[in-house]
Amino acid sequence: MNGYCGKMLFVNLTDGALEERELTKEMAKHFIGGYGIGARVLFNMMEPNADALGPDNVLGFVTGPLTGTAALFSGRYTVVCKSPVTGGWNDANSGGFFGPELKKAGFDCVFIRGASKKPAYLWINDGKAELRDASVLWGKDILETEKALQRELGGKQIRSALIGPAGEKLSLIAAVMNDGHRAAGRGGCGAVMGAKNLKAVVVRGTGKVPVADSEQLKAINQEILSTIKNGPAAQMANAFSTFGTTLFTFPSALGGDSPVKNWGGVGAVDMGEEAAKKLDGTALDAKYRVKKYACANCPLGCGAIYDA
Structure with a gap:
């Protein structure tokens, strides 16, 4: 399917389960990508009264069909969740390199629910995903965390979306940051990530996104x-x-x-x-x-x- 990897990753931080699901042609046709797919998945997975800072909130990292291709201005991704600020729908968009790297790693989107008992990060490496302990990273700021992850996982080839102390402390203005300086800043999505004890989503990929022409x-x-x-x-x-x-x-x-x-x-x-x-x-x-x-x-x- 041109423009897509055709795979979605679903993570449950409570029990550590990771599940790959197909992104079907029908879903891609009707909802395209970004917060279109994000809205559909959250609608299906969440109850309206879910606590935005509770385990039932779903946090999504979603790309579009141009992400990861050679198309100009395509280096973006969207974070979706229920906002702890408004109690309603939230989408926050960010640039940088995280979105394209997620596609090259084999996934169009990642959806995360539940809450980890201890700090964790999600590591996606060329189609393989695992949860790792992030206790030593907890309390570090964005740049410190990014450098520590690069040392552990393989240098500057990795890309990460992560939170700092503000997200850890559930500040409602906390952003999800990537590439050091880029922010998915709206709606308190950093606080949602912190409430899940999720320090970072880290990706590395060498794949190519197919295009029609x-x-x-x-x-x-x-x-x-x-x-x-x-x-x-x-x-x-x-x-x-x-x-x-x-x-x-x-x-x-x-x-x-x-x-x-x-x-x-x-x-x-x-x-x-x-x-x-x-x-x-x-x-x-x-x-x-x-x-x-x-x-x-x-x-x-x-x-x-x-x-x-």
Whole structure:
């Protein structure tokens, strides 16, 4: 089935059971991927009154049909669960390299329920999955955990989605992080992961995702690149590539859509226009930028490392 591995992994942390299930053509056709498949699986697996921070909540890591292929802008995945913030549906999207690596490791998605008695992480290596003890990782921050996992499992070839101390302590604003700096940040999914005593999902894969017509995909990629460089939005694309989302910091502050002290105030009204200018991308870039980086198959590369 082009664009898919055709496999889903279901994990029960309570009893340690791992089960592979087929992702059928019918399901792929009707729900495509990402939170489409995520919504369907959670609807089937969960009761409406399930405690978001309890073992019956299902936490999913879901990719789409372009993830792991050569398609541009395809390096993303979605975390789905019941939100402990709203009590309703939650999806949080993140870039980086975790999503493509999950596909290359042989799975379109992973769904996790239950809660481990002690800290654990899920290790998926080219189609083989196992739960491992994460007690020595508990309490470590994101970067410390990622480096420790790389030392244990085989260097920078591995990719991980993980939580830090905020998720462990069930902070409702905790994110699921991957690739050091990328966040699935909405809805408290990091707290859901922490409630399950799940420190990380770690993947490594060498497989390839099949596509129907690789030459046509190359042609489409070239058309997209041409539009980015020469199309009507070329100037905006170049600016976004240079400054990332900091490009919108100052305009957001002027429009009142910028938080001050956890939304105790808003934008330039409470921050002041001059202070808001100091957070603008042009000011930050000139003073603090160390280097740029990009997510998988992204020609813009809006990420940057800043050192204050």
